[in-house]
Amino acid sequence: MRAAIRVAGFISLILSSGQSLAEYQLDMRPGVTSFSQGAYEIHTLVMWISVVIAIVVFGAMTYAIINHRKSKGHKPASFDDNLKLEILWTIVPFIILGFMAVPATKVLLDMEDVSNSDMSIKVTAYQWKWHYDYLGEDISFFSNITTPDSLSVDTSCNVEMDENYLLDVDNRVVVPVNKKIRLLFTSNDVIHAWWIPAFGVKKDAIPGFINESWFKTDKPGVYRGQCAELCGTNHGFMPIVVEVKSEEDYAAWVGIQKAAAAEAAASAGKTWTMDELMAHGEKVYATNCAACHQTSGEGIPNVFPGLKGTPIVTGDIAKHIEIVVKGVPGTAMQAFGGQLNDADIAALVTYERNAWENNTGDIVQPSDIKAAR
Amino acid sequence: MSAVIEEHHDDHHDHKPTGIGRWLFSTNHKDIGTMYLWFSFTMLFIGGALALVIRAELFQPGLQFVEPEFFNQMTTLHGLIMVFGVIMPAFVGLANWMVPMMIGAPDMALPRMNHWSFWLLPGAFGLLIESLIMSMMGMGSAPNFGWTFYAPLSTTYGPDSTDFFIFSVHMMGISSIMGAINIIATIMNMRAPGMTYMKMPIFVWTWFITAYLLIAVMPVLATAVTMMLTDRNFGTSFFDAAGGGDPVLFQHVFWFFGHPEVYIMILPAFGIISQVVPTFARKKIFGYSSMVYATSSIAFLSFIVWAHHMFTTGMPVATELFFMYATMLIAVPTGVKVFNWVSTMWKGSMTFETPMLFAIGFIFMFSIGGFTGLMLSIVPADFQYHDTYFVVAHFHYVLVTGALYAIYSAVYFWLPKWTGNMYDEKLGKVHFWVSTISVNVLFFPMHFVGLAGMPRRIPDYNMQFAEFNQMATIGAFVFGFSQLILLWNVVKTIRGRSTVKATDQVWEGAEGLEWTIPSPAPFHSFTTPPTVK
Numbered sequence: 001m002r003a004a005i006r007v008a009g010f011i012s013l014i015l016s017s018g019q020s021l022a023e024y025q026l027d028m029r030p031g032v033t034s035f036s037q038g039a040y041e042i043h044t045l046v047m048w049i050s051v052v053i054a055i056v057v058f059g060a061m062t063y064a065i066i067n068h069r070k071s072k073g074h075k076p077a078s079f080d081d082n083l084k085l086e087i088l089w090t091i092v093p094f095i096i097l098g099f100m101a102v103p104a105t106k107v108l109l110d111m112e113d114v115s116n117s118d119m120s121i122k123v124t125a126y127q128w129k130w131h132y133d134y135l136g137e138d139i140s141f142f143s144n145i146t147t148p149d150s151l152s153v154d155t156s157c158n159v160e161m162d163e164n165y166l167l168d169v170d171n172r173v174v175v176p177v178n179k180k181i182r183l184l185f186t187s188n189d190v191i192h193a194w195w196i197p198a199f200g201v202k203k204d205a206i207p208g209f210i211n212e213s214w215f216k217t218d219k220p221g222v223y224r225g226q227c228a229e230l231c232g233t234n235h236g237f238m239p240i241v242v243e244v245k246s247e248e249d250y251a252a253w254v255g256i257q258k259a260a261a262a263e264a265a266a267s268a269g270k271t272w273t274m275d276e277l278m279a280h281g282e283k284v285y286a287t288n289c290a291a292c293h294q295t296s297g298e299g300i301p302n303v304f305p306g307l308k309g310t311p312i313v314t315g316d317i318a319k320h321i322e323i324v325v326k327g328v329p330g331t332a333m334q335a336f337g338g339q340l341n342d343a344d345i346a347a348l349v350t351y352e353r354n355a356w357e358n359n360t361g362d363i364v365q366p367s368d369i370k371a372a373r
Numbered sequence: 374m375s376a377v378i379e380e381h382h383d384d385h386h387d388h389k390p391t392g393i394g395r396w397l398f399s400t401n402h403k404d405i406g407t408m409y410l411w412f413s414f415t416m417l418f419i420g421g422a423l424a425l426v427i428r429a430e431l432f433q434p435g436l437q438f439v440e441p442e443f444f445n446q447m448t449t450l451h452g453l454i455m456v457f458g459v460i461m462p463a464f465v466g467l468a469n470w471m472v473p474m475m476i477g478a479p480d481m482a483l484p485r486m487n488h489w490s491f492w493l494l495p496g497a498f499g500l501l502i503e504s505l506i507m508s509m510m511g512m513g514s515a516p517n518f519g520w521t522f523y524a525p526l527s528t529t530y531g532p533d534s535t536d537f538f539i540f541s542v543h544m545m546g547i548s549s550i551m552g553a554i555n556i557i558a559t560i561m562n563m564r565a566p567g568m569t570y571m572k573m574p575i576f577v578w579t580w581f582i583t584a585y586l587l588i589a590v591m592p593v594l595a596t597a598v599t600m601m602l603t604d605r606n607f608g609t610s611f612f613d614a615a616g617g618g619d620p621v622l623f624q625h626v627f628w629f630f631g632h633p634e635v636y637i638m639i640l641p642a643f644g645i646i647s648q649v650v651p652t653f654a655r656k657k658i659f660g661y662s663s664m665v666y667a668t669s670s671i672a673f674l675s676f677i678v679w680a681h682h683m684f685t686t687g688m689p690v691a692t693e694l695f696f697m698y699a700t701m702l703i704a705v706p707t708g709v710k711v712f713n714w715v716s717t718m719w720k721g722s723m724t725f726e727t728p729m730l731f732a733i734g735f736i737f738m739f740s741i742g743g744f745t746g747l748m749l750s751i752v753p754a755d756f757q758y759h760d761t762y763f764v765v766a767h768f769h770y771v772l773v774t775g776a777l778y779a780i781y782s783a784v785y786f787w788l789p790k791w792t793g794n795m796y797d798e799k800l801g802k803v804h805f806w807v808s809t810i811s812v813n814v815l816f817f818p819m820h821f822v823g824l825a826g827m828p829r830r831i832p833d834y835n836m837q838f839a840e841f842n843q844m845a846t847i848g849a850f851v852f853g854f855s856q857l858i859l860l861w862n863v864v865k866t867i868r869g870r871s872t873v874k875a876t877d878q879v880w881e882g883a884e885g886l887e888w889t890i891p892s893p894a895p896f897h898s899f900t901t902p903p904t905v906k
């Protein structure tokens with residue numbers, strides 16, 4: 001029957017598409033953790049039970065449709081109930097449901113047991129990116145989508161797409177293999193959901209609440225997923241990438257993270273040149289601001305304001321910094337003070353004041369931001 | 374003046390006002406039923422057009438036609454229009470037409486309320502569609518938070534038009550509640566002598582139970598939107614964690630309405646299938662009383678399964694287990710219904726006119742939606758299905774090839790009684806076959822992309838989902854445009870120039886009071902009550 005489904009799928013594919021056939025998937029993938037395995041097995045079990053019941057019921061119906069028709073001169077019978085039969089088809093389904101409920105309960109109890117974890121990562125969702133905080137490790141970072149220009153409509157269909165189109169991020173979550181990783185989920189704004197199909201983990205990140213889940217896998221590799229709960233305009237553009245590494249590689253990664261953090265702290269004190277600020281500011285803008293205000297700085301009319309030539313970024317510098325640091329309550333404009341360091345904000349403000357022909361010539365230094373906080 | 378009124382009073386057999394006034398001021402159950410059905414049909418094309426925008430954007434990866442922001446408005450309004458503007462009004466329209474005729478009454482019990490409950494709808498949807506038109510003209514954004522409007526996306530982060538939306542939902546709710554009260558009052562008080570409850574046609578039974586569901590849950594929906602209203606405008610924090618509120622509370626309130634709502638949209642469909650199948654099998658419905666009990670148990674269970682929409686919100690294990698087991702139980706009474714329909718066909722003398730084709734299509738494809746529903750109830754597997762295209766496939770099998778197919782079946786079944794003319798059978802069959810093939814090309818591949826990991830409500834996707842999305846879009850356009858065949862057939866039947874006149878009984882195997890009165894049915898169905906043995 002599975003073969004039949006695949007054949008049917010394949011035929012319909014050929015019929016529907018003359019283009020090259022990329023790799024496609026008909027069924028759930030088995031996964032790399034105990035409960036993505038468990039979910040896959042219970043999914044397969046329930047699906048095949050359903051297929052068997054469908055064959056029996058649809059078979060009987062098809063038999064009747066073919067044979068018990070007026071055009072073949074079939075005369076209607078007069079029965080309109082049968083107590084024994086009715087009791088039977090009420091009780092048998094109960095028994096079948098029992099066969100599904102037992103393994104489902106087992107897998108679920110395993111999933112919900114977050115005790116004895118080896119390490120914990122706090123995952124905070126933002127519109128529209130993820131923040132990861134390695135508890136007790138002093139490592140934390142944002143993870144943004146990297147697919148270029150994924151948010152502008154392009155009727156020419158010429159967007160470059162590799163196999164990880166929309167599924168790539170700038171900073172991956174890196175974890176060691178064979179360790180029970182506990183995840184704590186919360187959100188900074190609306191409800192999001194963190195989902196990696198290969199782990200079988202899908203949990204809502206809810207503002208004001210903390211949800212828990214965990215995973216443990218013995219297969220190093222890169223695992224990808226997406227936000228699974230509608231969270232606003234760019235819901236489709238907040239992927240998740242987890243890289244599972246060997247113990248040694250993980251330790252090396254931790255070392256690099258700590259060195260980078262030290263370097264960033266050192267650079268915060270120095271005085272930057274205009275070119276340095278513009279170059280860094282463009283990067284900060286691209287990952288944090290372009291999703292709403294657009295790369296062109298023109299925004300989306302009536303949804304997100306433009307920054308090109310508006311008094312918000314060409315007027316008072318202090319006001320501009322305040323909006324970036326504290327956000328605008330009641331709107332999608334977040335408070336970036338907690339998300340970006342002084343150098344990032346200084347570069348960003350400088351960039352916004354000089355990009356897109358704004359050309360105010362203003363330079364903002366990290367020390368200005370420190371003073372303004 | 375009084376002389377005129379008396380004259381009207383005496384002349385109540387088939388007199389009706391003419392012109393536009395007949396429709397604007399009508400309190401007649403048939404005219405109101407007709408208006409409900411046309412309203413629903415109009416909304417079907419509007420909601421369908423929005424769906425085609427969605428499918429066009431998803432035809433291939435990349436953004437080709439609409440911005441993500443507008444895409445979200447499309448999914449939101451498509452859902453709201455189809456649920457509240459198409460399926461529910463169509464069933465109310467059918468109830469208006471058929472319940473009085475099936476129980477031997479002259480009209481609905483509360484005709485003025487009937488008038489009001491219909492006329493609230495154009496206002497409600499006018500408001501909703503106006504926000505979309507304003508969005509297209511560049512003035513603000515239409516509701517963009519999905520038809521489930523989860524807080525805080527719809528409260529703190531909702532666009533200005535959310536307040537329009539709230540008012541619109543309030544009007545829909547009032548309309549539904551009044552419609553439901555009217556149906557209950559009619560069924561309780563106006564049955565012909567001898568028609569005991571256990572002699573009522575199944576369609577009447579299913580609507581009777583549905584009406585109770587409506588009265589129970591529409592106020593809950595009103596509560597949810599009122600809490601949103603005060604959160605947005607009057608400084609409360611029901612759903613705002615920053616003020617001590619709980620965003621998950623919104624989901625509990627919403628789904629306490631939302632799950633029974635699912636059955637509000639399918640129980641009348643069960644009723645229709647239970648009228649159509651026996652007629653064309655020329656055999657009595659199998660297991661009448663078990664049908665009634667199964668419908669009642671489904672209605673009862675629908676109140677204790679709401680949290681199965683919320684397994685990923687992080688509930689205690691015991692709660693998850695309770696809602697999983699309760700949800701699985703629904704398979705039992707639903708199975709009983711399907712077995713009963715198959716047994717009704719068994720050893721019948723079947724013919725396959727269009728209503729029967731749609732009914733058989735319903736049984737096949739609704740069952741597919743039922744099986745995926747069972748799969749979704751299993752919590753560990755649900756973590757993988759939740760908020761993916763697998764769910765989208767599931768509820769479209771239930772609502773399109775389920776509820777909508779039942780409505781089509783009903784329209785073809787009763788259209789000759791309503792108009793006095795037979796519809797074009799050949800055109801009806803073409804409509805059925807084109808729809809059935811295209812609807813499966815549309816929705817079946819969604820199972821595959823869902824299982825492969827494509828989230829729902831996204832305007833763009835990875836290459837691995839491309840082929841099946843392309844297929845679905847082709848199916849969508851064929852299915853969408855093939856509904857014009859129905860429109861053409863209905864118009865042709867109403868005009869009646871090239872059609873055969875319908876007999877009173879219409880169908881050879883038809884039984885029931887509605888088939889004892891002339892076709893087209895007189896303005897007041899039964900002026901003297903018939904007696905049921």
Ligand SMILES: [Cu+2]
Nearest residue numbers: 192227231238
């Ligand atoms: Cu999100």
